Amino acid sequence: MLSDPVLQIRNLSVEFSARKRTIRALRNIDLDIPRGGTVGVVGESGCGKSTLILSIMRLLAPNSKIVSGDIVFEDRSLFELTEREMQSVRGNEISMIFQDPLTSLNPVISVGQQLIDVQYRDSVAKKVKQQRAIDALSQVGIPDAEARLSSFPHQFSGGMRQRIAIAMTMIEEPILLIADEPTTALDATLEVQIIRELKELQKQSRCSILFVSHHLGVVADLCDYVVVMYAGEIVEQGPVRDLFYNVRHPYAQKLLECDPARIVRSAEKKFPTIPGDLPDLGNLPGGCIFSNRCHSAFDKCETHSPRRTEVSTGHSVSCHLY
Amino acid sequence: MLVYVLKRIGLALVIIILAVTLLYLMIHAVPGDPATVMLGPRATPELIAQLHQRMGLDKPLPVQIISFFGRVLSGDLGTDVFQEKPVAGIIISVVPYTLILVGAGIAWSLALGIPLGVFSALRPDSWIDKVAGILSVAFIAMPAFVVGLYALLLFAVTLGWFPVIGGGEGFAGQLHHLVLPAFTVGLGWVGYLARIVRASMLEVLAENHVRHARAHGLPQRVVHYQYVLRIAILPAVTIVGIGIGAMLSGVVFAEIIFARPGLGKLIFVAVQQRNFPLIMGTVLVTTTLFVVATTLSDIVNALLDPRIRERL
Amino acid sequence: MARTHKRLDGLIEIWAHLRREPLGIVGLLIVVLVIGSALLADALILVDPVKLSIRDKFMPPSLAYPLGTDYLGRDIYSRVIAGSRIAMTAALVAVSISAGIGLVLGIASGIGPRWLDYSMLLLFDTLRSFPVVMFALAVVTLIGPSLTTIILIIIVISIPLFGRAVRTQTLTLKNSEFIQSEIAMGASLPRLMGVHILPNVLGPIMILAAMEIPVVIAMEAGLSFLGFGVRPPTPSWGNILNDGFKYIRNSPWPLIFGGAPIILTTLGFTFLGESLRDVLDPRLRKES
Ligand SMILES: Nc1ncnc2c1ncn2[C@@H]1O[C@H](COP(=O)(O)OP(=O)(O)OP(=O)(O)O)[C@@H](O)[C@H]1O
Ligand SMILES: [Mg+2]
Numbered sequence: 001m002l003s004d005p006v007l008q009i010r011n012l013s014v015e016f017s018a019r020k021r022t023i024r025a026l027r028n029i030d031l032d033i034p035r036g037g038t039v040g041v042v043g044e045s046g047c048g049k050s051t052l053i054l055s056i057m058r059l060l061a062p063n064s065k066i067v068s069g070d071i072v073f074e075d076r077s078l079f080e081l082t083e084r085e086m087q088s089v090r091g092n093e094i095s096m097i098f099q100d101p102l103t104s105l106n107p108v109i110s111v112g113q114q115l116i117d118v119q120y121r122d123s124v125a126k127k128v129k130q131q132r133a134i135d136a137l138s139q140v141g142i143p144d145a146e147a148r149l150s151s152f153p154h155q156f157s158g159g160m161r162q163r164i165a166i167a168m169t170m171i172e173e174p175i176l177l178i179a180d181e182p183t184t185a186l187d188a189t190l191e192v193q194i195i196r197e198l199k200e201l202q203k204q205s206r207c208s209i210l211f212v213s214h215h216l217g218v219v220a221d222l223c224d225y226v227v228v229m230y231a232g233e234i235v236e237q238g239p240v241r242d243l244f245y246n247v248r249h250p251y252a253q254k255l256l257e258c259d260p261a262r263i264v265r266s267a268e269k270k271f272p273t274i275p276g277d278l279p280d281l282g283n284l285p286g287g288c289i290f291s292n293r294c295h296s297a298f299d300k301c302e303t304h305s306p307r308r309t310e311v312s313t314g315h316s317v318s319c320h321l322y
Numbered sequence: 323m324l325v326y327v328l329k330r331i332g333l334a335l336v337i338i339i340l341a342v343t344l345l346y347l348m349i350h351a352v353p354g355d356p357a358t359v360m361l362g363p364r365a366t367p368e369l370i371a372q373l374h375q376r377m378g379l380d381k382p383l384p385v386q387i388i389s390f391f392g393r394v395l396s397g398d399l400g401t402d403v404f405q406e407k408p409v410a411g412i413i414i415s416v417v418p419y420t421l422i423l424v425g426a427g428i429a430w431s432l433a434l435g436i437p438l439g440v441f442s443a444l445r446p447d448s449w450i451d452k453v454a455g456i457l458s459v460a461f462i463a464m465p466a467f468v469v470g471l472y473a474l475l476l477f478a479v480t481l482g483w484f485p486v487i488g489g490g491e492g493f494a495g496q497l498h499h500l501v502l503p504a505f506t507v508g509l510g511w512v513g514y515l516a517r518i519v520r521a522s523m524l525e526v527l528a529e530n531h532v533r534h535a536r537a538h539g540l541p542q543r544v545v546h547y548q549y550v551l552r553i554a555i556l557p558a559v560t561i562v563g564i565g566i567g568a569m570l571s572g573v574v575f576a577e578i579i580f581a582r583p584g585l586g587k588l589i590f591v592a593v594q595q596r597n598f599p600l601i602m603g604t605v606l607v608t609t610t611l612f613v614v615a616t617t618l619s620d621i622v623n624a625l626l627d628p629r630i631r632e633r634l
Numbered sequence: 635m636a637r638t639h640k641r642l643d644g645l646i647e648i649w650a651h652l653r654r655e656p657l658g659i660v661g662l663l664i665v666v667l668v669i670g671s672a673l674l675a676d677a678l679i680l681v682d683p684v685k686l687s688i689r690d691k692f693m694p695p696s697l698a699y700p701l702g703t704d705y706l707g708r709d710i711y712s713r714v715i716a717g718s719r720i721a722m723t724a725a726l727v728a729v730s731i732s733a734g735i736g737l738v739l740g741i742a743s744g745i746g747p748r749w750l751d752y753s754m755l756l757l758f759d760t761l762r763s764f765p766v767v768m769f770a771l772a773v774v775t776l777i778g779p780s781l782t783t784i785i786l787i788i789i790v791i792s793i794p795l796f797g798r799a800v801r802t803q804t805l806t807l808k809n810s811e812f813i814q815s816e817i818a819m820g821a822s823l824p825r826l827m828g829v830h831i832l833p834n835v836l837g838p839i840m841i842l843a844a845m846e847i848p849v850v851i852a853m854e855a856g857l858s859f860l861g862f863g864v865r866p867p868t869p870s871w872g873n874i875l876n877d878g879f880k881y882i883r884n885s886p887w888p889l890i891f892g893g894a895p896i897i898l899t900t901l902g903f904t905f906l907g908e909s910l911r912d913v914l915d916p917r918l919r920k921e922s
Binding site: 336 | 657756759760763764765766767768769771772773774775776848851852855856859860861862875878879882883886889890893896897900901903904905908
């Protein structure tokens with residue numbers, strides 16, 4: 001893999017306990033994020049993308065448990081930091097944009113104040129912080145930024161709210177930016193703009209990005225490394241070209257086949273459908289987790305879990321076919 | 323926004339007018355009439371007629387009601403036929419005592435109830451939370467006058483820490499006299515406020531923006547006490563208006579148990595004397611105060627929440 | 635047959651949930667105790683609760699007088715037991731009548747024309763805008779203190795509570811797709827009310843009623859305590875407190891044992907009501 005990763009995830013497994021059941025949401029995740037690189041994570045709904053991200057931020061729900069593994073960020077294990085130390089990582093070294101822009105800003109605090117609050121670590125004058133907020137807002141294309149500092153989130157459209165969230169991360173100048181489906185809730189034209197903002201942001205600050213999306217087209221456009229997740233596991237990962245042109249795993253193949261962006265760049269953002277259902281994470285079958293939906297499954301798939309195999313430099317897949 | 327405020331005030335006025343009319347009608351709907359009731363066994367036809375005339379009861383009912391409102395608007399609540407004094411004056415002289423008591427009751431219940439609710443919400447299902455929850459329900463359910471009597475028995479009569487009767491002289495004296503009555507009228511509201519703040523705090527804590535704020539590294543303190551509490555406190559504001567109204571009625575017991583001057587004591591004595599003008603006046607004033615309190619809290623609530631403020 | 639079965643199943647389910655709520659069990663025990671003593675008052679009392687024996691006045695609790703005696707030497711224990719009957723009568727009669735009236739007004743408001751709905755809401759708001767105790771005192775002055783007066787007052791002030799809850803419930807039901815389609819198919823209003831709306835609002839009404847009983851008990855005791863309720867020497871809990879208050883310096887026992895049943899009963903009904911509400915209708919939790 002590429003040298004000098006910003007973030008290394010090693011053998012991470014996460015469980016949730018819900019109504020006496022144990023939901024094994026993530027299992028044995030290994031992933032590196034190269035410095036200055038952009039890693040895209042794709043997979044259908046419920047495969048554990050948000051869980052992965054929230055484990056990095058250490059913001060998982062209280063009913064969660066890190067079963068095994070470690071996350072190393074800039075040579076520090078995030079799991080060994082105290083809550084206070086973690087706090088100074090969040091919004092400072094690692095910054096995050098959430099899935100739902102409509103509900104991620106505080107409804108009763110003015111946008112300006114929220115942009116100022118994220119700079120609480122800086123001991124500069126309030127005027128300076130305010131100017132930074134204005135600059136960031138104008139940069140993400142909010143017109144009349146100065147006047148709108150006193151506005152409240154509900155006075156902005158969904159797209160604008162997501163841009164305000166991006167402005168927040170711009171102010172923070174993180175080393176790593178995590179974006180959890182930042183465009184899913186927005187319509188297609190906005191999506192293009194938001195992606196442009198992100199690219200711009202990366203060019204300026206040279207931060208690394210972990211980008212989660214339903215949309216393969218967007219991932220192909222923005223990322224240089226792609227991770228395909230299925231039911232809490234990484235089934236295939238590799239450099240973007242390699243993976244798109246030499247896709248190996250049957251699930252990833254299906255995913256690419258039915259991506260609407262490949263056929264027509266349509267405005268419809270429904271996720272491609274693959275026949276069959278995700279396995280029950282509370283009661284996983286033995287063998288390969290995809291075997292029940294796989295068109296090329298054979299005997300071994302039902303009984304043995306596949307190991308991770310490197311098929312070319314940086315491109316690995318977990319499937320008995322390879 | 324202005325429209326909303328005006329509408330809300332309009333509704334309040336309508337309710338006050340309706341309430342007073344209802345009361346007036348009720349008084350006249352009962353068999354016998356106020357004059358007879360007031361005079362009791364002394365009633366002779368001449369005396370009744372005389373009192374009728376003095377109280378304006380000889381006119382037709384609608385005229386009576388309208389002239390009653392006219393007089394009320396000019397600040398005339400009638401004359402107390404027992405003391406030969408204007409009712410308005412008598413009421414005004416005791417209103418401050420009641421307002422101070424209600425204010426003290428609300429103040430201490432806010433001061434304890436809100437932190438209790440926040441504290442519980444931040445430790446959901448801990449044993450402290452459970453105990454606080456049971457206590458809150460108990461405070462709400464227990465009738466305040468029984469609590470007051472027990473407090474009187476324990477702290478004033480048995481232990482002698484607090485005075486048994488009166489309003490007190492001087493600031494320190496008044497404060498000393500205020501402790502037990504304020505405890506009595508406020509206790510239930512400690513429970514209400516704790517419960518409401520806890521529930522709304524938990525609700526807000528589960529909202530997405532809280533995780534967002536934490537993801538941006540905001541300190542726990544800022545997230546809890548600025549980002550969350552600012553929203554979670556809103557329902558408490560509404561409840562305070564209702565609390566003030568309910569306390570106006572709860573003070574009757576506190577004022578009698580602790581022999582304190584005030585509206586409650588006034589109406590208690592008026593009822594014993596069957597002093598109708600005074601009863602009407604007191605009910606009118608307390609009802610108005612009640613409606614004003616709830617209206618104000620509604621308006622304040624709307625002002626505090628930018629989402630509502632915008633929509634209005 | 636099937637119907638009884640269903641009802642039994644329902645009860646068993648409620649019990650299964652209630653068993654896990656210690657506070658609900660405590661509440662249930664207290665409620666059973668109080669209702670039991672109200673029903674069996676005649677058998678439980680030791681002496682006639684209004685019988686005087688001046689020589690034994692202000693006695694502390696003893697074997698002869700388990701809870702002591704008051705200023706006239708009356709047995710407080712017997713008075714407390716007899717008082718439970720008054721309290722429960724007032725509570726049950728007042729709550730069922732106001733729930734009934736509230737039910738009718740609430741349904742009328744929910745399915746009636748707009749103007750009716752508005753006037754009902756205004757009526758509810760107006761009734762609720764009186765400070766309760768002041769209002770009660772005014773009424774007492776007019777028609778004289780008695781148990782009936784108290785019940786009447788409680789009915790009037792509780793109607794908005796039930797009326798509003800039923801109205802909300804009715805409106806939700808009325809706008810449900812299923813009722814709308816029945817209306818479209820020409821179902822008559824009385825049929826809709828009887829068959830669909832009534833059974834659906836009964837649950838919430840029962841819970842509200844359980845929660846309102848403590849309020850009624852407190853009200854009865856409070857007015858009697860002020861001397862405007864049940865006429866002495868009838869042994870109501872409020873009257874025991876009234877006597878105790880007058881002679882607070884002579885003996886604390888009438889106050890202590892007059893207040894205890896009031897606190898116990900209100901707590902009992904409240905704890906039971908709370909648990910029932912959590913079990914039966916989690917949705918209601920937010921409304922109140
Ligand atoms: N707090 C929780 N308690 C129990 N189960 C949870 C919890 N959070 C997530 N899960 C479960 O973990 C699995 C992964 O959820 P996650 O939110 O990570 O999926 P996702 O890939 O982000 O989906 P989406 O694309 O819909 O956002 C799901 O099955 C989900 O139901
Ligand atoms: Mg997600």
